[in-house]
Amino acid sequence: LETELVSHKKLSNYNPDVIFLGLPHGISMEFVKEHQNAGYKIIDLSGDFRLSSGEVYEQWYNTKHIYPEGIDEAVFGLPELFSNDIAKAKLVANPGCFPTGAVLSLAPLVKNELIDNQHIIVDSKTGVTGAGIKPKPVNLYSNVADNFTAYGLKKHRHTVEMEETLSSQTSDKVKLLFTPHLLPVDRGILTTTYSLPRKDIQEAAIKRLYADFYKNEPFVRITNTIPDLKSVRGSNFIDIMVAYDERTNKILTVSALDNLVKGAAGQAVENMNIMFGLERDAGLKHLPLKP
Amino acid sequence: LETELVSHKKLSNYNPDVIFLGLPHGISMEFVKEHQNAGYKIIDLSGDFRLSSGEVYEQWYNTKHIYPEGIDEAVFGLPELFSNDIAKAKLVANPGCFPTGAVLSLAPLVKNELIDNQHIIVDSKTGVTGAGIKPKPVNLYSNVADNFTAYGLKKHRHTVEMEETLSSQTSDKVKLLFTPHLLPVDRGILTTTYSLPRKDIQEAAIKRLYADFYKNEPFVRITNTIPDLKSVRGSNFIDIMVAYDERTNKILTVSALDNLVKGAAGQAVENMNIMFGLERDAGLKHLPLKP
Amino acid sequence: LETELVSHKKLSNYNPDVIFLGLPHGISMEFVKEHQNAGYKIIDLSGDFRLSSGEVYEQWYNTKHIYPEGIDEAVFGLPELFSNDIAKAKLVANPGCFPTGAVLSLAPLVKNELIDNQHIIVDSKTGVTGAGIKPKPVNLYSNVADNFTAYGLKKHRHTVEMEETLSSQTSDKVKLLFTPHLLPVDRGILTTTYSLPRKDIQEAAIKRLYADFYKNEPFVRITNTIPDLKSVRGSNFIDIMVAYDERTNKILTVSALDNLVKGAAGQAVENMNIMFGLERDAGLKHLPLKP
Amino acid sequence: LETELVSHKKLSNYNPDVIFLGLPHGISMEFVKEHQNAGYKIIDLSGDFRLSSGEVYEQWYNTKHIYPEGIDEAVFGLPELFSNDIAKAKLVANPGCFPTGAVLSLAPLVKNELIDNQHIIVDSKTGVTGAGIKPKPVNLYSNVADNFTAYGLKKHRHTVEMEETLSSQTSDKVKLLFTPHLLPVDRGILTTTYSLPRKDIQEAAIKRLYADFYKNEPFVRITNTIPDLKSVRGSNFIDIMVAYDERTNKILTVSALDNLVKGAAGQAVENMNIMFGLERDAGLKHLPLKP
Secondary structure: OOOOOOOHHHHHHHOOOEEEEOOOOOOHHHHHHHOOOOOOEEEEOOOOOOOOOHHHHHHHHOOOOOOHHHHHHOEEOOHHHHHHHHHHOOEEEOOOHHHHHHHHHHHHHHHOOOEOOOOEEEEEEEOHHHHOOOOOHHHEHHHHOOOOEEOOOOOOOHHHHHHHHHHOOOOOOOOEEEEEEEOOOOOOEEEEEEEOEOOOOOHHHHHHHHHHHOOOOOOEEEOOOOOEHHHOOOOOOEEEEEEEEOOOOEEEEEEEEOOOHHHHHHHHHHHHHHHOOOOOOOOOOOOOOOO | OOOOOOOHHHHHOOOOOEEEEOOOOOOHHHHHHHOOOOOOEEEEOOOOOOOOOHHHHHHHHOOOOOOHHHHHHOEEOOHHHHHHHHHHOOEEEOOOHHHHHHHHHHHHHHHOOOEOOOOEEEEEEEOHHHHOOOOOHHHEHHHHOOOOEEOOOOOOOHHHHHHHHHHOOOOOOOOEEEEEEEOOOOOOEEEEEEEOEOOOOOHHHHHHHHHHHOOOOOOEEEOOOOOEHHHOOOOOOEEEEEEEEOOOOEEEEEEEEOOOHHHHHHHHHHHHHHHOOOOOOOOOOOOOOOO | OOOOOOOHHHHHHHOOOEEEEOOOOOOHHHHHHHOOOOOOEEEEOOOOOOOOOHHHHHHHHOOOOOOHHHHHHOEEOOHHHHHHHHHHOOEEEOOOHHHHHHHHHHHHHHHOOOEOOOOEEEEEEEOHHHHOOOOOHHHEHHHHOOOOEEOOOOOOOHHHHHHHHHHOOOOOOOOEEEEEEEOOOOOOEEEEEEEOEOOOOOHHHHHHHHHHHOOOOOOEEEOOOOOEHHHOOOOOOEEEEEEEEOOOOEEEEEEEEOOOHHHHHHHHHHHHHHHOOOOOOOOOOOOOOOO | OOOOOOOHHHHHHHOOOEEEEOOOOOOHHHHHHHOOOOOOEEEEOOOOOOOOOHHHHHHHHOOOOOOHHHHHHOEEOOHHHHHHHHHHOOEEEOOOHHHHHHHHHHHHHHHOOOEOOOOEEEEEEEOHHHHOOOOOHHHEHHHHOOOOEEOOOOOOOHHHHHHHHHHOOOOOOOOEEEEEEEOOOOOOEEEEEEEOEOOOOOHHHHHHHHHHHOOOOOOEEEOOOOOEHHHOOOOOOEEEEEEEEOOOOEEEEEEEEOOOHHHHHHHHHHHHHHHOOOOOOOOOOOOOOOO
8 A cells, every 4th residue: 555544643633423444455454453442433345344253354365354353343334234233333344345236135035044055156247346446457448348257266255255244144154156257347246146945935925025125225126127237337226136946946136236336335325324323325316327 | 031031942053062041940940841852961050950859949939840850850069079970960950159158068067977967057148149130129239338137037948958968968867047148248158157066076186077078179178267258259269167166065167159159150160060071170260359 | 200299288287397309300390380389398309490490401301391480489409608598498409419519619719710610620429329229230239349430421410500500609600521430338429629720829828718618607617638438427517628739730629528418318407497597407416427 | 678678699599580579669779779780670560660760759759769770771661652662671660550540541642632731630549459458547447448538639659650651652741630539449440531622623533543542452441331440350451431521622531440450460460471572461361350
């Protein structure tokens, strides 16, 4: 990091109510550690405080965690599952872009113990801003345009974030295989999940379950048509469709969100709204830009 | 179809050795029926002669098959699996673009009985030329660019083509869930498959198995890096990578091909080369256009 | 047109204040003629009422004008030049997307008689939504992506719209050559103009002139850096830069706007705001979506 | 440059007939100077030997030229104009991508003294590979996709290359205004030129002139339809169309080429073929990849 971290002293002059951290992982924890006793709340967009412990963090991020106490304190900022905790939190770990889509897609199934938690496949496709704005071969125009590929096979850090968050909704630990792919678009994530039912199910019943699960959620739209990126582009919405294939006895979901809004900055604002008792959609009312 | 089918009489004047049919399904069978006793060979790029029977065809295509005898006669034109039969065939059913990628990705596993044939997931992403060149909302620029979605959930016709072709390689019938997605690129298909091992396996052993399985195939490149569309763009190559995730006990494959070459016209030429004893890669030597 | 025009009678039930017409040219004039005595105002987005007379219209549109009285009544809805007239208008002809960019780029030069009005070049590049949403070969994804071309050489209808509007600002008739090009983007128009100074000029003076000319305009941003499409994407802004090349004695301008907002629907709303005494930017405050 | 230049000694071991230099400008001249007495021929793809003198070079490149003798010796490698000289050359300066398109578009007009050489406009639009493969903000996917802009206004180095090459075809010095724009495509340049006729002309006569001028050129296709990038993509062709607009008395041309082939490596091979008496299209027979 080229710029030095702003010191607590300097920040205090501004007397802020809340700080949004858009720092690389490993740097965020330094900031949070230094500022732990400040009066303001923190919403951290890095991966530093999303996992369950310093050990798990070190295992997936190959970095020692210098402030595990922060992990204990932090609330995972996925409003659809944790809004009560977020409302009282001093430190919110804003979820990763992929976990937001995958967890919201699967939570109704996991919480209701409808699927085998050992055989979940998460196949995601993301726009290139997921790789940051620092120019490098992976986000060079002529490498991305007309192209498509998978990456981070078997070991992408968002895997454990999905597993731990979903596991928190059930007594039966979730283990899943997550495969991200890189799309030639600037923003947006579409996630397709596959899972095996534990018992006899009907498509209509699952569809009702999803509609019911999210019925009070302003940014989740349960759809009957297949979600696509342009329908959420620039907005804080996540569109989710669930289906059951009787022929192969599989449940599949398709979800779409904008990784820069619901997958990052929009969700951060949503968390702030909850933390400060504001309207949930304050500053987040913009519609998708389509086409 | 606006244009009438060329009559057998007219075609005979040209005394062709082989005819390539680029007709819609349902029309191809009319042509083949009428021309069944002609001296020339036929390579049909439609879906009319790829399946096992008129009944299966009617079930997936919602069209009565008027020439089921052609189905019995036709050879499925996937050279890597059926080159001996292709060499002697009078009628070749050129494979669909998705089945070419999926079957070549999974054949080594199925033939060697390494995976559970009831739990295979095929998640494919295709360029927009897969939808044909007739302008319609689905291939309109402003609907495709910046966008990504799934389609044909649970009932895409290529599903049964994959299942039957893979089942022909083993005694244990294959049933799989196939989900196609539409990419904002003009050409190319990337297919990711997920399957469950039947027994204890090692990644290195599976990688060797793949290299060995295709060691004499000029157009299959088994790679250690993850395939991408640009590496095969404009060429007849298919790149395949296999991996094993010990953590979740899943096998995954990623493959890439150009749907207009190995997925259609290129493979048709490859079949012609085999049928006429020509060099396998005659007319197919062009390298990928990258970038 | 498949759907019949809504009759005046039916519309009256709704007692509207204003009607926006998004009809093809030739159909709009039928509607306006039928509804001429209705109480509501009309903002027409077609080309039917933008030109100076029925004769000129017929010459460029190859269509007889059935309601030339409407032409006399209509006000050209370019707020930066005609806001006083728009405020009093009953019928507003919303400008074409290309003329909006070209006229605002050149108006300060023409009005101040700085350039030779016989040697103006307008070279525009538009996103594909300019061609409408009806699928046809010209807006098919695989024809547009990776591609770029010119079209409508020498005879695009927006030529005369630019000429007449610019001519209205000076005593010396403007004649220009307009060449549109088709970009592989969904929305946005970038226009580059070239013209010859009539007298000695200085770049700094022209830059001041532009800043001054538009100093009270909320949607015109005079920039020192070169405008680009993403900086206006989804917004009602038009960015304009002017430069003088001493070496070749040419003035050039570069401007960018979103053809679906400032080039169409956004400007229509802006006109409504003026006609009804609302805030000029009511409903038009959204920022560009970048990236 | 990180890697050191290969010494003459090392290269001699390979006993090459010809060397292609793909070095940055400023570095190429070092190589050429060091290797000036070697037995092999050199085709240099940098800008170091394309201009008329060290002074002109320093003026446009802001770099001192360390080997102006090379400039005197070098032949400008545009086969359509200089094939006789290229055949005898020891050092060929392969043309820039923009000059190739602009010069071939305008040469028939300039050579035949049909236009005013002081009022030529060259408006070019290039794919992003023109900016090289080193990742930087200007070729970052999310800055290029959905975007379009101009750059290098008034001072792009290819301006002088166009002017000097065109001036070599006539006694009346050419001065032109060149404006490059950046397209969201990986490869391809489309150039539109505007010029003023010196005398009365007819469109049909100019079209015949172009057809005649290039009638023996294997890679120039004079077209009646407007050129587009996809029609030349991946090939060594340049398509050129000329038109005359009677209404404004302007001549316009539109040309398309692939900047990586006819605009760079393909033309370099073409030059080698001429230098060694090979077939002009040896290694250059590949057709455009369309779509």
